[in-house]
Amino acid sequence: MKVPFLDIKLQNEPLRDEIRTAMESVIDSSAFAGGPFVEAFEEKFATYCGTRYAVGVSNGTDALWLALLALDIGPGDEVITVPNTFMATAEAITYCGARPVFVDIDESTYTMDPEGLREAITPRTRAIIPVHLFGQPADMDPILEIARERGLRVVEDAAQAHGAAYKGRIAGSMGDAGCFSFYPGKNLGAFGEAGAVVTSNEELRDKLRVLRDHGQICKYHHTMVGWNCRMDGIQAAVLEVKLRHLESGNERRRAVAAQYERELEGVPGVVLPVASPSMRHVYHIYAIRTAERNEVIRGLAQQGVGTGIHYPIPVHLQEAYRDLGYGRGVFPRAERCAEELISLPMFPELSGQQISHVAQTLKEAVCAGMIA
Numbered sequence: 001m002k003v004p005f006l007d008i009k010l011q012n013e014p015l016r017d018e019i020r021t022a023m024e025s026v027i028d029s030s031a032f033a034g035g036p037f038v039e040a041f042e043e044k045f046a047t048y049c050g051t052r053y054a055v056g057v058s059n060g061t062d063a064l065w066l067a068l069l070a071l072d073i074g075p076g077d078e079v080i081t082v083p084n085t086f087m088a089t090a091e092a093i094t095y096c097g098a099r100p101v102f103v104d105i106d107e108s109t110y111t112m113d114p115e116g117l118r119e120a121i122t123p124r125t126r127a128i129i130p131v132h133l134f135g136q137p138a139d140m141d142p143i144l145e146i147a148r149e150r151g152l153r154v155v156e157d158a159a160q161a162h163g164a165a166y167k168g169r170i171a172g173s174m175g176d177a178g179c180f181s182f183y184p185g186k187n188l189g190a191f192g193e194a195g196a197v198v199t200s201n202e203e204l205r206d207k208l209r210v211l212r213d214h215g216q217i218c219k220y221h222h223t224m225v226g227w228n229c230r231m232d233g234i235q236a237a238v239l240e241v242k243l244r245h246l247e248s249g250n251e252r253r254r255a256v257a258a259q260y261e262r263e264l265e266g267v268p269g270v271v272l273p274v275a276s277p278s279m280r281h282v283y284h285i286y287a288i289r290t291a292e293r294n295e296v297i298r299g300l301a302q303q304g305v306g307t308g309i310h311y312p313i314p315v316h317l318q319e320a321y322r323d324l325g326y327g328r329g330v331f332p333r334a335e336r337c338a339e340e341l342i343s344l345p346m347f348p349e350l351s352g353q354q355i356s357h358v359a360q361t362l363k364e365a366v367c368a369g370m371i372a
């Protein structure tokens with residue numbers, strides 16, 4: 001049985017007619033760059049996230065970058081984040097001219113360790129970017145508390161957490177700004193590149209709108225130097241359709257995770273994701289841990305099961321960030337995760353039979369790995 005790691009076609013196929021109609025209205029109105037389709041999506045996405053505003057932008061990386069710029073983060077500043085994330089989180093900090101500072105993670109949730117955060121703060125620290133990794137919110141209460149005490153800004157990297165919740169609060173709505181990616185494989189995915197920043201701060205919203213459009217306050221009147229980070233009308237129209245199906249997709253992801261958990265519980269040498277009852281984990285990624293990673297990946301591949309690794313090299317050990325001066329061993333928990341995590345197939349359309357096939361094959365591969 002073939003079980004791909006991800007199958008976006010299966011998700012889009014039933015929506016084809018709805019999406020085609022939405023795209024045709026963009027063609028009919030020629031509202032291709034920014035415009036009414038983007039505004040309509042922004043309003044619906046803000047409502048979904050429980051914030052007053054959303055600002056549609058070109059991708060998730062730009063969402064993070066603009067959010068930091070709008071908060072006046074710049075050269076000489078330090079921004080604290082985690083090393084087990086996609087490179088973009090750190091890149092956004094670098095683009096502002098600020099310095100990324102990493103802290104280790106909690107080893108059960110794979111998100112920022114608030115104690116590590118407290119210790120990493122210096123007089124130069126200006127902001128914190130907790131990453132809601134794999135679809136599970138970071139432990140936001142202590143993070144927000146530390147930020148309040150020390151006068152720091154909080155930008156949530158919610159690129160993997162559309163619709164996730166922490167104690168009833170939606171991911172992206174807890175900090176000064178929440179940043180989303182709509183890269184095609186995300187829980188809410190466009191037909192190309194797109195992203196958004198959500199916030200309830202009106203001043204921040206205004207600044208983001210100006211920054212994404214060349215610093216224009218109105219046509220050809222530039223109050224600051226911005227960039228071109230607008231969202232496409234076509235992407236907004238597609239996203240508006242897909243947003244209507246996000247909740248059912250997330251619920252289905254949670255059901256897939258529940259079945260994995262039932263079938264994999266107690267398998268020796270396999271650590272399953274830990275979802276705290278106060279969280280709504282939306283399983284962008286379903287990652288397990290095992291010391292026998294290579295054997296397990298090989299065993300799964302032989303039985304037609306696709307896997308991924310998120311992420312094999314933590315950001316502090318990337319060659320691009322050699323100059324930051326972090327060596328191996330500084331963040332032992334993040335480094336161990338980078339060596340042991342395997343992402344199993346996870347998307348709403350997986351069948352019960354496919355999930356069982358993955359679980360069964362995984363058990364066999366782990367046993368074989370332990371004997372070898």
Ligand SMILES: *Cc1c(COP(=O)(O)O)cnc(C)c1O
Binds near residue numbers: 085089160183
């Ligand atoms: C996908 C992702 C991003 C970047 O989003 P793009 O739309 O690809 O630019 C940033 N952070 C995390 C954690 C991501 O998963």
